[in-house]
Amino acid sequence: MAGTGGESEVVKMEVDYSAEVKRLISDCEMEGTVLSEALEKLLAMEKLTRTAGDANSTGHILVFIMKICFGSGDWPLLNEHIVMLTKRRSQLKQAVTKMIQEACTYVEQTPDLNTKLKLIDTLRTVTEGKIYVEVERARLTRRLAQIQEEQGNISEAAKILQDQQVETFGSMEKREKVEFILEQMRLCLANHDYVRTQIISKKISVRFFDTESVQDLKLKYYQLMITLGEHEDAFLTISRHYQAVFDTPLVRDDPAKRQEALRNVVLYLLLAPYDNEQNDLVQRVSQNKTLEEIPTYRTLLQQFITMELTGWNSLCEHFDTELRHGVPDAPATGVFSHDTESGNQRWKMFHRRVIEHNIRVIATYYARIGFSRMAELLNLTENEVEEHLSCMVVNKTVFARTDRPGGVISFLTPQDPSQTLNVWSHNIDSLMALVNKTTHLVTKEEMVHSKCMH
CATH class of the missing domain: 1.10.10.10 (Winged helix-like DNA-binding domain superfamily/Winged helix DNA-binding domain)
Known part of the structure; x- marks a missing residue:
């Protein structure tokens, strides 16, 4: 099928110029060859190979042109030829792909930042809208965003990166896609764009993290989601995220990391408002065997499971030091850190949850x-x-x-109207059944008495 501008058209090779191209490249590599003369010969041969549909030979020529321009140190000349060669009529996309891939390797070899930015801008311009070099363009965009971030332009870096919809790229590996999306999320969070972060996060299916080879990406993803949840005070969601972190083999196999994750699971779970979902999760977490390694948190969780009043002063006396300051064997998680505003706010919220528990009791x-x-x-x-x-x-x-x-x-709960109606209906049915039975017995007695009289 033909695409826009004929980019997807398959060109049949008419003549094989591989031998001539090899010989020409060898001649141009000889010492003493003038750059301008070499470029003139190469461009003339490029026209022949391109019109003949010889994509392999054309690719060799384009890559060699990039090499000699790079070798000369003339960066403006390199940029000029990148633009010129991609704009040539009926240019072969396989050849352009090879040329762009070669040029991308020069980005980190530029002598200064200004030259690097000009080369990246040139490559991003010529690759715009071209599906066959979408991966290279995405990588260049990510590098440009990193440069902007290093210069302190967080908002500009986020804007540059968020325009890339890598989830639609068929030629990019899943791992690289997820890495790219995670970088988009990180920059959006750094730019305090929480709504966009939430939208971007939905592009990643958590089933992707079931493979052990991507544990590092899984931990990075959930850390970003935890940061997002902290902004929104979504405590139950944060607890679930820490549960996912706890279930990661990389964390579960490390005693310090798994205990840290489980501490956060417990604390954020207790901070969450009470409902059926929260209560169910509390019951399931209380059965986790790892809680035996952190007895203080097991005892704290038990306080909210047992239907008994929990005194705030007593609770502070037993748990304040470990929860807010930490002890040698169990450092504080930071959830209730006494020296941060957010920690103090959560401590006040925790007091509120204790009061609500007592009211329910x-x-x-x-x-x-x-x-x-x-x-x-x-x-x-x-x-x-x-x-x-x-x-x-x-x-x-x-x-x-x-x-x-x-x-x-x-605290007496009024009866539901439908339940009241059902009870009334049942009573009426019972009453009518009793009336019918009584009528039947009376009639029977009358008949017996009538026979006895006769």
Whole structure:
């Protein structure tokens, strides 16, 4: 099939110029050959091989032109010939591919940054829109983004890289695609573009990480996703990401790394708002045998599984040092770090989760309770109790009704209307069955009595 501009047309070779090209290249390699004369002869031969459809010979000529231009140190001449040769009429794409691949090797051999940028710009310009050199263009784009980042232009680097849709490239290996997408995610995060980071992350299927050979990419991916989750305070999602890190053989086989990952799994899980999904994950994590290696975190998790009141002061006394400061055998994870604003904010959130746990416990054991008594149990003021309880009711974590004048909280759940209707229907059916049975027995007695009279 013919593509746009005839790029995909298959040209049949009419004449084989391989011998002549080999001889010409050998002559041009001789010492004393003038560069301009060599280029003139090579360009004339290139025209013959190109019009004859000899892609192999044309490729050899183009690559050799790149080599002698590079060898001369004349970078403007190299850029000029790259543009000129790619624009020649009916140029063979196989030959252009070889030439671009050769020119790409010169990028890291440029004498200065300005020359490097000009060469990259030239190569990106001539490869734009050409599918057969899309991989080379993507690599050049990534290098350009790295240069911009090194110069402190994070936003420009992110903008340059995010325009490349490598997931559609059929000629690029999966690993390289994932590396490229991860780099896009990293730059977007560095540029504080969290929405685009979330969109780009969906281009990677987590099934790709099932292979042990890509464990390094898996860890990099989840670290980026954890950073994204921290910005959005998506604690349950972060816990799941750390669970995936924990399940990575590279981490699981290292005691220090697996314990660190599991600590984060526990802490972020306890920071997550209570719901069925969070509760289910808490139950499953509590059964993890590795928790025996970190007994403090196993005990902490057990506090939230057991339906008993957890005193905040008591909890701080037992866990504050290890969670916020760390101890020699168990360094702090940084989740509740006392010397960072985010750590202090999470510690306050953790206090809130403890209060919510205690309210759920009270709702389980009490049908009605006074404000003052509940404040006493929670070690809070009545206004604080009302605030926390109101939030939980709005989030449908618990059901409660407050009688402010009476100072009473009721946890009695009203019966669902459909359930009430079902009970009423069942009672009516039972009543009608009893009436029918009674009527039948009365009729039977009347008939027996009637026979006895006669």
